[in-house]
Amino acid sequence: MLQIDLASNVPVYEQIANGLRAELVAGHFGPGDKLPTVRTLAIDLGVHHNTVAQAYRQLAGEGWLELKRHRGAVIQERRLRPNRPDVPERFTRPLRELLAKALAEGLSRKWLIRELMASAHRLQEGGL
Amino acid sequence: MLQIDLASNVPVYEQIANGLRAELVAGHFGPGDKLPTVRTLAIDLGVHHNTVAQAYRQLAGEGWLELKRHRGAVIQERRLRPNRPDVPERFTRPLRELLAKALAEGLSRKWLIRELMASAHRLQEGGL
DNA sequence: TTATTTGTACACCAATGACAGACAAACAGC
DNA sequence: GCTGTTTGTCTGTCATTGGTGTACAAATAA
Structure with missing residues (x-):
């Protein structure tokens, strides 16, 4: 695991x-x-x-x-934490940099797109 | 910038x-x-x-x-590097962990999904 | 009680990140 | 050409940090 x-x-x-x-x-x-x-x-x-x-x-x-x-x-049952104001920035930028690294290492756009869509789909189902 | x-x-x-x-x-x-x-x-x-x-x-x-x-x-004009075999793993796992962090910090699934789709779309256009 | 389990506290060592300062070579102006 | 400036590199220093070794205190089990 x-x-x-x-x-x-x-x-x-x-x-x-x-x-x-x-x-x-x-x-x-x-x-x-x-x-x-x-x-x-x-x-x-x-x-x-x-x-x-x-x-x-x-x-x-x-x-x-x-x-x-x-x-x-x-x-523990987890209560939601107060939402820091810079959280979006703390997601968007790392994602962008992660994609850049992936492209730089030779992964194809097509594969990445499929992966992103798959993630989005899993999220929509309530999973991860 | x-x-x-x-x-x-x-x-x-x-x-x-x-x-x-x-x-x-x-x-x-x-x-x-x-x-x-x-x-x-x-x-x-x-x-x-x-x-x-x-x-x-x-x-x-x-x-x-x-x-x-x-x-x-x-x-420099960049030649593609030899594609390491573990590259997919080196994208999928970090993405998953990034999403987990975002959810843990209170970002909504809906917002994340939109963000993922937007990235996928940008990739499809040849951008980043 | 006694031995074991379990998270914690403290000290230690190696690795690393950021900086300071000096250096050597190419360039700009004359 | 000569001189001063620019620019990437090299070397050393200092503080921080990651991982470990080891001992400890408290709860549990026998």
């Missing part, structure tokens, strides 16, 4: 947080569900448990998890 | 490279055109000229620019 790319320049703890957030947004977990312990997930991914803990803390800070000692990480 | 977010965790030199790459892919520059000197762009952005130089070097390494001392940075 989660996959870590040690060669990437994006830090491992953030890769973990990003991956888990995607699962959470997609609704693969419900409130009350538990995530694996930091140590088991750490072994699973081949990283240090503190690295996983950092990812958990980040998600907890975003309101996704409740972290109680020895109780594990429990998914 | 280019805008730098010092608070971001993505390094400044990479922000510059990303932004310029997007311009290049979009076709806002043609072969033979010149980019501003490292120092002028640096002053323009409020960073050190070495930081800009690093961004230029990265783009030169990708085949976009030719860097000659005292000649400035000249846009």
Whole structure:
């Protein structure tokens, strides 16, 4: 499921947080569900448990998890956060840059278009 | 045009490279055109000229620019690079995570869908 | 009680990002 | 030609950060 790319320049703890957030947004977990312990997930991914803990803390800070000692990480019912004003900009620009990188690496416009449409369609279905 | 977010965790030199790459892919520059000197762009952005130089070097390494001392940075006709096999994965996953972040920050599905469709449309027109 | 589990705190080390400053070569003006 | 300026590069420095090692405290299990 989660996959870590040690060669990437994006830090491992953030890769973990990003991956888990995607699962959470997609609704693969419900409130009350538990995530694996930091140590088991750490072994699973081949990283240090503190690295996983950092990812958990980040998600907890975003309101996704409740972290109680020895109780594990429990998914929380999440209230919507106040919507920062620059959020659109924080989506549009990265998307544009991501597309630029993809084109620069040789991906075809046609393939990218299909991928974008597929994503839009998944969103429309309430998924991710 | 280019805008730098010092608070971001993505390094400044990479922000510059990303932004310029997007311009290049979009076709806002043609072969033979010149980019501003490292120092002028640096002053323009409020960073050190070495930081800009690093961004230029990265783009030169990708085949976009030719860097000659005292000649400035000249846009090159770019030959396609060999297509790495994991490229699709390197687009799909980041897109998914970007969408997850956006949803998590409160952007509506409707808005995101519109944005995706708009991007797809721009791609279809040959733009970015 | 005792051993185990589990998230946390703290220190350490390597890597990296941004900057400062100096340098060498090409150019502009004369 | 000569001289001063321009311009990308090189080297070193400093602070920050990512990942890990290790110990700890509290809850649980036997």
